[in-house]
Amino acid sequence: MAPGFPASVAVIGLGYVGLPLAVAFAEAGVSVLGVDRSEAVVAGLRAGRSHIEDVPAERLGAVLERLDATTSTERLPQADAVLICVPTPLNANREPDLTALTAASDAVAGQLRAGQTVVLESTTYPGTTREQLVPTLERGSGLVAGTDFHVAYSPERIDPGRTDFTLATTPKTVGGYTDACGAAARDVYATVCEDVRVVSSPDVAELSKLLENVFRSVNIALVNELAMLCDRMGLDIREVVDAAASKPYGFMRFDPGPGMGGHCLPVDPFYLAWRAREFDFSTEFVELAGKINQQMPYHCVQRAERALNDQGKAVRGSRIAILGVAYKRDVGDIRESPALKIVALLRALGADVRYHDPHVEALPELELRHEPLDRVLADADLTVIVTPHSHVDYDAVATDDRIVLDLRGVVADRRRPSVYSL
CATH class of the missing domain: 3.40.50.720 (NAD(P)-binding Rossmann-like Domain)
Structure with missing residues (x-):
């Protein structure tokens, strides 16, 4: 399985992460199969209507010949790479809800063929790719990860509305199940990203994504707590921060x-x-x-x-x-x-x-x-x-x-x- 320029890519989940990614690959000349369970989303995309502000209708319309949106996963075997970008929210108890990821993994497993590269982009906890995705793909396909097909994790770095750092210019992190898996995923993303950095494992890539956002969460919490203290002290927190x-x-x-x-x-x-x-x-x-x-x-x-x-x-x-x-x-x-x-x-x-x-x-x-x-x-x-x-x-x-x-x-x-x- 020699990694190289992907002729076709499938993106599962056409939301804030998946649609910009699908359009970027289509703009690079890659044939893209976009899969989403929402019939309304698919119908809109087929008609040239974007539901994501970062993808204006003009940009979507320019690539419709290479971007085929559908609710079906039947044509997944035609893709060189399958990128999973489904929601991973929290449930009512503030615990991980992997319902959409489980459904997408099962769907890919049923269509997986030898030689494909599967990459998970959805935010999740360290160990998900290795402990959840890989066993599901192997069990459903009868193939062996790292031998018959490649698996990797690559955290999304999408900030809606941002224009100074784009998908192309923001460094992309990739963690492969094996070294060969990492190299294959790197080559897939090199099509649309200027700087792709491979780390030693999916777990490292998964935790790096959490660290990026935990860092911001902790610092925002610090200044918010000080804001409440300043309120009691009669001080202007913004003047304090400015100083x-x-x-x-x-x-x-x-x-x-x-x-x-x-x-x-x-x-x-x-x-x-x-x-x-x-x-x-x-x-x-x-x-x-x-x-x-x-x-x-x-x-x-x-x-x-x-x-x-x-x-x-x-x-x-x-x-x-x-x-x-x-x-x-x-x-x-x-x-x-x-x-x-x-x-x-x-x-x-x-x-x-x-x-x-x-x-x-x-x-x-x-x-x-x-x-x-x-x-x-x-x-x-x-x-x-x-x-x-x-x-x-x-x-x-x-x-x-x-x-x-x-x-x-x-x-x-x-x-x-x-x-x-x-």
Whole structure:
């Protein structure tokens, strides 16, 4: 099995990770089979409609001749490489939910042929590729990993909305089941990535992904905890961070906020903590960071209560405008967004909550829809800036006669009496 330029690639899971990857391979001249269980997603892609903001319709339309979307896995044997990019969320008990990964692994195993390279990209705990994926593929196909086919793990590094580091320019980590597996996966990704780095095992690659995001989680938790302390001490946490960040060495800036969202930061620490317990080890530092960040929406709601109380108003019956419900700036991704918890908590207290976010047309579970900015701001007793999209002039929002709770530090004059901060 001599690794080389893949003539065809199959991508299973056409979401925030899978679709950009599939399009990148198609742009490189590779024939791509895109598999997704959602008939609506597949129908949209076939019609040239992208459901992912990082893949505009123009870019998708340019590669439709080489990108065939389907709900069927029957043609997987035609692909030189199969890349698994399915969701790996947490269940209700904050433990790994590998339901989608198990289903995808079974599907690949039933179609696997000798000579193929299978790569898992979904975020997971160290040992998943070796202990879960490989046995499933071998059992279902009758083939031997590392001898008849290649297996590797390569963590996704997708940051929705980011343009300075792309799939092509962000270094790609690969961990093969064997050295030959690593080399095969490296050659697959070299088609679309400028810098592919091979590590010694899938376990190393799996843990490296968790470390990347645990690092951010822990540091965000630190500054969020200090934000709560500064609130009690009557200090401005952002002024404190600004001062510390002036040090040119030994300090990396992290800013406080209403909590973490997205597909990685709120999830990855719990994957690591769960896996660590199997080794009779408690990752107390990691778990504490997760707990602190999960509590931030509650702290934000308390700040809203106090801001209204200063005006002689109760939360119950007050009209509250929420600006931004996506988990990050200028994207429409609401996965694990702290705004959802903030809205739910305020409504539970009896508030009349409206939101403005043109990136998110509706929140079906909360039975809310996006409204124009002027309509949301009209007659609002309190305006809460949760996610600061770039289309809004927040200094214009924070007028002297409008009470604003700025959870992101985007209002220039934070000392204005009508502006409350985190």
